[in-house]
Each structure stands twice: as C-alpha cells, then as structure tokens.
Amino acid sequence: MFKDNRYLHYNAAGFRKDLIAGITVGIVAIPLGMAFAIASGVKPEYGLYTTIIAGLLVALLGGSRFQIAGPTGAFIPILLAIVLQYGYEDLLIAGFLAGIFLVIMSFLGISNLIHFVPRSVTIGFTTGIAIIIFTGQFSNFFGITGLEKKEFFHENMLDLIRQFHTVNTCSILIAVIGLAVIFLLPKIAPRIPLLLVALLIPTIISFFFFPGKLETIGTAFGGIPKTLPSFHFPHITLSKLVSLWQPALIIAALGAIESLLSAVVADGMKSGEKHDSKRELFGQGIANIITPLFGGIPATGAIARTATNIRSGAVSPISGVVQSLFVLAFLLLFAPYASHIPLAAMAPILMYVAWNMSARKAFVHILSIRSGDSIVLLTTFLLTIFIDLTIAVQVGILLAALSFLKKMSGKLHIEKAKLSDVEIVKFGIESPSSLAKYTVDGPIFFGTAKVFEDKYPQLLESGATKIILDMEHLSVVDATGEAVLFALLDDAEKKGIQIIIKRLPKDKTSLFKKSRLEDRIGKDNFFM
Structure with missing residues (x-):
C-alpha cells in the first residue's frame, strides 16, 4: 500500500x-x-x-x-x-x-x-x-x-x-x-x-x-x-x-x-x-x-x-x-x-x-499586529482556557474564515477604464457616451457578491448602450458570482444595454459555458 x-x-x-x-x-x-x-x-x-x-x-x-x-x-x-x-x-x-x-x-x-x-x-x-x-x-x-x-x-x-x-x-x-x-x-x-x-x-x-x-x-x-x-x-x-x-x-x-x-x-x-x-x-x-x-x-x-x-x-x-x-x-x-x-x-x-x-514570541507578535488575526488568536486562546479546546478550534477557524472573507471582499475592484482604438473601431460610437469600458479585478464569489451588486447599477446608469467588461484579472467565480452576473444581464437587457466580455481568462471560459453564461451573453459578445 x-x-x-x-x-x-x-x-x-x-x-x-x-x-x-x-x-x-x-x-x-x-x-x-x-x-x-x-x-x-x-x-x-x-x-x-x-x-x-x-x-x-x-x-x-x-x-x-x-x-x-x-x-x-x-x-x-x-x-x-x-x-x-x-x-x-x-x-x-x-x-x-x-x-x-x-x-x-x-x-x-x-x-x-x-x-x-x-x-x-x-x-x-x-x-x-x-x-x-x-x-x-x-x-x-x-x-x-x-x-x-x-x-x-x-x-x-x-x-x-x-x-x-x-x-x-x-x-x-x-x-x-x-x-x-x-x-x-x-x-x-x-x-x-x-x-x-x-x-x-x-x-x-x-x-x-x-x-x-x-x-x-x-x-x-x-x-x-x-x-x-x-x-x-x-x-x-x-x-x-x-x-x-x-x-x-x-x-x-x-x-x-x-x-x-x-x-x-x-x-x-x-x-x-x-x-x-x-x-x-x-x-x-x-x-x-x-x-x-x-x-x-x-x-x-x-x-x-x-x-x-x-x-x-x-x-x-x-x-x-x-x-x-x-x-x-x-x-x-x-x-x-x-x-x-x-x-x-x-x-x-x-x-x-x-x-x-507556549509559543510566547509568536503569540505576542500576532497580538501586536492588531488585525483580524489578533482577534482570532485572542478568542481561540481565551476559549481554550475558559471553555474547552473543541469550541476554541471551531470558533477560531470560523472567525479566521470570516476575517478572510472580509479581506477578500475588498479585493474586488470595478473601475472605469479608457477605450482603446480597436474597441472604438470594432463596436463603433453613436455618441461619446454610448460605449463604456470597466475593468473587473479580483474574485466574484459569495464574499464579494454584495460589492458587485452595489456597483453594477452605476454601470447601467452611465448612459452607455454598450458596456465592455474587461475580465483579464478575474480570479474566482462561484455559484453566487454566476447568479450576480445573471442578474446584471437581466437588468441590462431591461435597459437595452449590450454587455460585452473582454479577455476572459481561459480557465473561466469553460465555467461560463457550463453555467450557460456564455449563451446568455451571446458568443458574439466575447472579445478575446
């Protein structure tokens, strides 16, 4: 064996x-x-x-x-x-x-x-x-x-x-x-x-x-x-x-x-x-x-x-x-x-x-940082002493996970970007504001879904009829992220706005196909 x-x-x-x-x-x-x-x-x-x-x-x-x-x-x-x-x-x-x-x-x-x-x-x-x-x-x-x-x-x-x-x-x-x-x-x-x-x-x-x-x-x-x-x-x-x-x-x-x-x-x-x-x-x-x-x-x-x-x-x-x-x-x-x-x-x-x-030096060092890790450390420490190790480990890992999610929620950035000449030629300009481009940098998952939901109304109310989402730096998409993207597409359709996906990473392409996001967006709207 x-x-x-x-x-x-x-x-x-x-x-x-x-x-x-x-x-x-x-x-x-x-x-x-x-x-x-x-x-x-x-x-x-x-x-x-x-x-x-x-x-x-x-x-x-x-x-x-x-x-x-x-x-x-x-x-x-x-x-x-x-x-x-x-x-x-x-x-x-x-x-x-x-x-x-x-x-x-x-x-x-x-x-x-x-x-x-x-x-x-x-x-x-x-x-x-x-x-x-x-x-x-x-x-x-x-x-x-x-x-x-x-x-x-x-x-x-x-x-x-x-x-x-x-x-x-x-x-x-x-x-x-x-x-x-x-x-x-x-x-x-x-x-x-x-x-x-x-x-x-x-x-x-x-x-x-x-x-x-x-x-x-x-x-x-x-x-x-x-x-x-x-x-x-x-x-x-x-x-x-x-x-x-x-x-x-x-x-x-x-x-x-x-x-x-x-x-x-x-x-x-x-x-x-x-x-x-x-x-x-x-x-x-x-x-x-x-x-x-x-x-x-x-x-x-x-x-x-x-x-x-x-x-x-x-x-x-x-x-x-x-x-x-x-x-x-x-x-x-x-x-x-x-x-x-x-x-x-x-x-x-x-x-x-x-x-x-006792790991004294490591304990003092983490505590002195005064971050989410310090809270996790102190909570696990006190629960171990005053309750028991079983509860301490469970609560410690849960708090660490929540701290991680909080940090990751700040990793998603959706910002307006300049249009390239290629994009202007390819998609045409009916008026100076008819075409807009945004970069999506970071993960779209359950920990950042709220950030994305709060941001996309701003995209749809920009006055543009065509919106390019540059996803070159999209790191993660989970089931919650898929649902948020579908909601964006539904709201865009109601407003007559065309969503165009640019530079989607190869490992995310198969996910878009399996989740039917590619069909919903339309294959012609992927600008690789």
Missing part, C-alpha cells in the same frame, strides 16, 4: 547509531509518559503503555524516518475533560475513534488540508494549552490537598485559592530542587538527560529525607504494575458514538496537526529528508486504534522527542523501535521503584514542557 524507502542502505553502523538514539529518547520518554498521563487524569502506567505501543507502531508504519510518537502535552486539556465528563473507559473509545478518523484522513488526502488551519488558531490554542498545563501543576508544586479536579479552568483556580492553606513546605522544596536541576544542568552537563535527572534527584532526596511527608505515585495511584498491558476491547454503544465523535474528531485533528508539524521539523533538521504525510497519518491512525485496546491514551508525533532522536544520531525508524523496547524493559524491571516518585517532582517537568510549548 505504501512504499517504504526508509531502510535503504541500512547497515550495522546505522543500527549502532539507532540503538544509542533510541535509548536516549527512551530515557526522556519515561518521565514524560508518566507525567502526561497523570496530568490527563489517568494512571501513570497508561502513559508508559502509550509510549511503548504507539511509539512502536508509528516507527514501523509512519511516514517519517525519525518520528517519535507518544503522549504529548497538547492532548492534556481535552483528555482531562473527557475523563472528567465521561470517564476513563470512554476516553479509550474516543482514542479508538480518533484513530479511525486519522486512517480515513490519510486515504482522503486530508493531510494537505491541515495546512489551511490558520497560524493564529494554532498559536492561540497551543498557548492556551500551555497555560492550562502550567497552572495545573500548582497543586503538586505546592503540595495542596483537598482538591478535586474540575472541568473548567476558573473552577480549578478558585478551588486552589480556597485550599491554599494546606500548602506543604516539603513539596515546595522538592519542586524547587527539580526546577533548579532543569535550569542549571544544561549549563553544567548539557549531554546528561535533563528530565530524567530532574526526576531522579528530587525523588532520591524525598525518599531519604522526607519519607511519608509527600504524596507520591504510590500513594496517589497505588504504584505502577510490573506487567505488560492486557488486551481489552472497550464497550462501544451507539449512544457513546454519538456523544464522543466530536471530541474524537478534535483529538484526530490535533494529532494530525502535531504529527505533521513534528515530521516537518524533522525534515528541516535533516537536509534532503522528506516525510510521506499520507503514510504518517495512516501510521498515527493505526497506533491510536491499537493503543486504547491495551489501556493507552491518544498519541501523536512528539516534536521534542523527535528532535532529540535526530540530535542523538538516529538514521532510521529502528531508533523508534528501540525507544519502545527500552521503555518496555523499564516497565518490566523497574516499575515498582516508580511508586516512590513524588508528584512534586513531576510538577517542574510539566511546567518546563508547558513553557517550551
């Missing part, structure tokens, strides 16, 4: 590079997998299952040589909302449906349409997601107890303020140590895996100096089982399909955007590399269909892990396979020890991820 050229000229030297890169990425993926799962409202082992299964399947079936897939921060708000509203079982169904949507997208060539999502929308919801992730870690950072996760951002913030008197100084100390490691380690030892060390040092300090004084993975979730995930097909009903198809579609769309963006980043880091976008969506779709059957959450291409994979010397998808096997080995051998990890040590890691994904 898809031709795979990703293993051409593969050899033992390439395998050694992939082995090192895969282990390096696996070290990064372990703390992130657990952290993203916890932030999404599910047990940490589900994040590891996702890293193992989705990472393996995308490496084998995806369209990028270097793509690393797994749970990502972008999914956290929508996954948490599904868990809070529907429960974990329905999250699996939503992920399963999202996988089906992604496979359908791959066959329909939807990958090309992803590029039409406005940047103001993607920056808006990405920054909004970053705010939600960052503030969502305040409870673990400060060790606040008595909180119950709620669906809306403002409810969680109000609850956080009400319970702030339960602050745990030990949690703050451990979290600050984790932050210090994140800030200082890259300057001291940039080659050491940052996030793993930022997790290990606070955990060791907590275990020896503050035993029983901090909430850990073990106390919060009962530890991580030292077993492989078991197969379980979710119970799917018609009512669940009806209620979950929309969040599933958002998961699919968000996953498609992030995975293709990650693949593009990978192409940019390796000169001459080019991913297969259709195959990439297919691989992501299969991964999201299979992963929920083993308890995993939705996954997509992870930009940071993919970049780490390339920087570590990866040469083929084998590095992604090695990453999955490494995380599997960790699960089977060291999972019980993960129960000692304090949630306060997880908080700085997720805050760090949120800070890096």
